[in-house]
Amino acid sequence: MAESDKVFAGAIPKSYDTLMVPLIFEAYAADLAELVAASAPGAVLETAAGSGVVTRLLAPKLKPDARYVVTDLNQPMLDYAASRQGADRRIAWRQADALALPFDDAAFDVVCCQFGAMFFPNRVAGYAEARRVLKAGGRFVFSVWDRIEENAFADDVTNAVATLFPHDPPRFLARTPHGYHDVALIREDLSRAGFADIAIATHEKLSRAPSARHAATAYCQGTPLRNEIEARDASKLELATDRATAAIASRHGEGPVAGKIQAHVIVAAG
Numbered sequence: 166m167a168e169s170d171k172v173f174a175g176a177i178p179k180s181y182d183t184l185m186v187p188l189i190f191e192a193y194a195a196d197l198a199e200l201v202a203a204s205a206p207g208a209v210l211e212t213a214a215g216s217g218v219v220t221r222l223l224a225p226k227l228k229p230d231a232r233y234v235v236t237d238l239n240q241p242m243l244d245y246a247a248s249r250q251g252a253d254r255r256i257a258w259r260q261a262d263a264l265a266l267p268f269d270d271a272a273f274d275v276v277c278c279q280f281g282a283m284f285f286p287n288r289v290a291g292y293a294e295a296r297r298v299l300k301a302g303g304r305f306v307f308s309v310w311d312r313i314e315e316n317a318f319a320d321d322v323t324n325a326v327a328t329l330f331p332h333d334p335p336r337f338l339a340r341t342p343h344g345y346h347d348v349a350l351i352r353e354d355l356s357r358a359g360f361a362d363i364a365i366a367t368h369e370k371l372s373r374a375p376s377a378r379h380a381a382t383a384y385c386q387g388t389p390l391r392n393e394i395e396a397r398d399a400s401k402l403e404l405a406t407d408r409a410t411a412a413i414a415s416r417h418g419e420g421p422v423a424g425k426i427q428a429h430v431i432v433a434a435g
Contacts, residue, residue, distance in 0.1 A: 178245040180387035182216035188318070188383050189372050189426050190280065193308055194218040196368070197279050200306050200432065202226035206274035209233045210298060212263040212291075213281020217246025223277075224253055234268070236261035238284075263291045271300045278307040280428075283345040292358030292433070305360065305433040309351065310426075311367065313343035317424030318372055318413060322384040325412035326394065326405045335393035338384065348429060361435035372426045380422060381409035 186194075197219055201209060205228060214220055214237045227233060233256045237243040240260050247258045261267055263278065264287060276295040285291040295305045313320050319338045327334035345351070348365055355363050374380035384390055385406040394405045417424055 178216055178239075178242050180383070181242075182218070182245060182249070184379065184383035184387040186216060186218045188374055188380060189316075190215075190218050192370050193368070193428055193430070194222050194279055196430065197277060197306060197308060198223040198226055200430070201275050201277050204275065204304065207231055208273045208275075208300075210266075210268065210273040210276045211235045212261070212266070212276065212278045212295070213237055213284065214246055215242050215279070215281070217249050219277065219279045220246060220250060220256070224250070224256060227255065229255075231255050233257070234259060234273075236263070236266075238262055264294060266294045266298055268298045270297055271303075272298050274300055274303050276303070276305045276307075278305075280308055280310060280342070282307055282309050283341055283343075288345070288354045289357045292355055292360065296359050296433075303434065305355075306431070308428050308430045309345050310343050310428050312346045313339045315369075315425065315427040316343060316372075317416070317426070318374075318380050318384065319343060321412045321416055321424075322381060322390070322409040325381075325408040326385065326390070328408060329394075329401055329405055330397050333397060335390055335397065337388065337390045337393050342388075346429070351429065351431060355431070355433050360433040362433065364432045366430050367427065368430055369425060369427045371423050373421065373423045375421055377414035377417065377419070377422050378406075378410045380413050380424075381406050385409055 201223055211219060214235045220235050224233060235256055236259050243258055243260055263285060276299055282288055310316060313323065323338045351365065352363055394402050413422060
């Protein structure tokens with residue numbers, strides 16, 4: 166993973182939340198919130214919370230006396246998430262590294278993480294930290310994207326942007342968000358971290374956007390792919406978005422577009 170893959174700052178947090186969240190994250194966040202809330206947990210830790218889509222959907226489902234700690238490595242993303250959340254005395258916001266959590270052992274009933282594990286530089290260490298802060302019988306609930314070929318718009322955008330930089334194609338989407346999809350490896354990493362009870366389900370959904378331009382802008386300007394494009398040639402950000410728009414329109418039509426997305430949802434305990 167490149168260092169720029171972890172940089173969600175500047176214009177990215179707002180673009181990410183307003184463009185990417187409705188496009189691909191919201192539907193999976195609703196499912197994750199249901200999974201977490203199902204056991205009526207008294208204490209929940211969310212890691213890699215991003216712009217707060219899970220937080221917004223999960224908080225109303227928790228008990229009035231629940232404790233909900235929301236963390237992210239990127240302070241700009243955490244600040245944006247907090248700004249979108251209504252006042253709630255149950256929620257504490259804290260900048261934290263999922264690989265070195267600043268919490269006591271056995272402090273939470275559930276640890277949840279939507280589409281964050283792919284960014285962990287050491288996933289076994291991150292999983293071990295989640296297990297450390299879980300109470301006996303607690304659950305680690307998280308999701309990761311499946312391979313990029315199973316996620317239509319991401320694949321379209323990656324291939325289109327590569328045509329602008331054929332000798333050094335930006336590979337953020339394939340390398341990081343879609344780079345940790347091997348179910349056997351996920352199981353192995355969780356087992357090495359000490360989890361014994363591991364359930365993995367693969368869920369296909371449909372990503373919808375009002376236009377090809379909307380979807381292309383989301384990926385090119387609302388994710389760290391933007392950092393990669395601008396590092397190569399900042400003047401080509403709009404051209405990259407144009408190329409991505411044309412690629413999506415070519416495959417999915419003019420006007421409103423829809424494309425397959427697919428992710429793995431994991432529940433680990435023990």
